[in-house]
Amino acid sequence: MDWSNKVVLVTGASSGIGRGLAVELARRGASVGLLARRRDLLEAAVDEINEAGGSALALPADVTHADQVRAAACELRRKFGYIDVLVANAGVGGTTYAVDLCEKEVTKVIRVNVIGAVNSVTAVIPHMVQRGSGHLVAISSLAGYRGLPKSAAYCASKAGVSALFESLRIDLAHTGVDVSIIHPGFIKTPLTAGRKHMPYLMELDDAVAKMMRVIEKRKKTYSFPWQLAMIVRACMFLPIPLYDWIAERNSFRE
Template sequence: MSEMSYRTALVTGASSGLGRGLALWLGKRGVKVYAAARRLPRLEALAQEGKSLGATIEPVELDVSLADATLARVRELDEACGGLDLVVANAGVGFPTHARNFPWEDARKVIDVNVTGAVATLSAVLPRMVERNRGHLVGVSSLASCRGLPQNAAYSASKAFLDTFLESLRVDLHGTGVRVTCIRPGFVKTEITAGIQHPMPFLLEADPAVDRMGQAILRGDDVYGFPWPMARAVGMARWVPNALFDAVASKVL
């Protein structure tokens, strides 16, 4: 599927950060983008910016933590536009969840958005994509999914769920015209990382990160992690014995 094959796209979490950047990136390439998030004024400002760049971006007020409402709204959009070609589940939240003082309410928010919300977004029109024999599902995971990071049990686990969910979809859809891509960013300068106090190796600016994500989508990569030094290091960490990993990771934060 080439750039011109995408007529329509839905991007969640589009009011800021990577989602906002990706909505503009796609819009500038001729894709009609439904930009979804809770903060409608920000989406309206995004639509105006897109218009000045020749992009068509439609604001969609949406809270993905409300799964049933998300399913219904995404299906409405699919019907209104004659079929979504690309669905990007980008909306995500992250809060510290230290096991020694575990904050259930924060953990639940992470699960509601990063797990339940992502699955609702991706599965809403999946049967229709299969019937049409075309479409592309993209989930924005994280390199934090590869192992359980200290003080981030809920976040790391939520992204690990998304990784595995997308992999199973990809296997089931093999041989069809529906593609699945899992994107695993490392540290990127966004609102989410603005408050992080610990070191963030290989920190990327948002614009180059968005471009890498967009190119991976257009290539139809199965899995794309970046930046590559961080992705390689995290990949190697999978093979580190637990005793060593626990001893080192517990002292990182």
């Protein structure tokens, strides 16, 4: 795929998956806008990209603030003319046992993971539809398929992200705007640092390579690694008592 005339907005680009994707997209020739809150990390990533001969712009913003995301998207369009691809990746984790569940923490996870994705999409969709071309990429999670132990807020947020982008995919059919929903398993990033029991944990570079293939092929949905994706999908068809029994004892538990 020729990325040389493509402009990509990546949210959550100051670390982990977002940073990895932004650097790889720029290496392949795309102009990239890197959006996140930590300006210093964004600027360091932009310097790295520019020094390697790429083209990038740091866009410090908080995805929970629609006006900030809109302003960042405008700035990127002002610099490069348009936005071809949005990678809605910004997200936070959370592992809370049911009796410790606190509305403040749940609200934060939902606001960043779901409302943040909504704010990112609304900042780019009208222009994409007007141009008759565009690509929305959601970084959801295998955790969005079914509820996992000690992950109520995170699972709910990722189920929300997947359903949100699925609806968008149907609504945007025939507009020229494609939608891809990526469901990764465990990947080595700051978000998973310190966690125990992560079956089929992947290196960041391997995960980025897989996600790049999905983005380039404009696949509608992709879940990986295949071993964990197969287990999670099989769990969708288990009777509830059996699923609960397995989930309670399985290795996802901290």
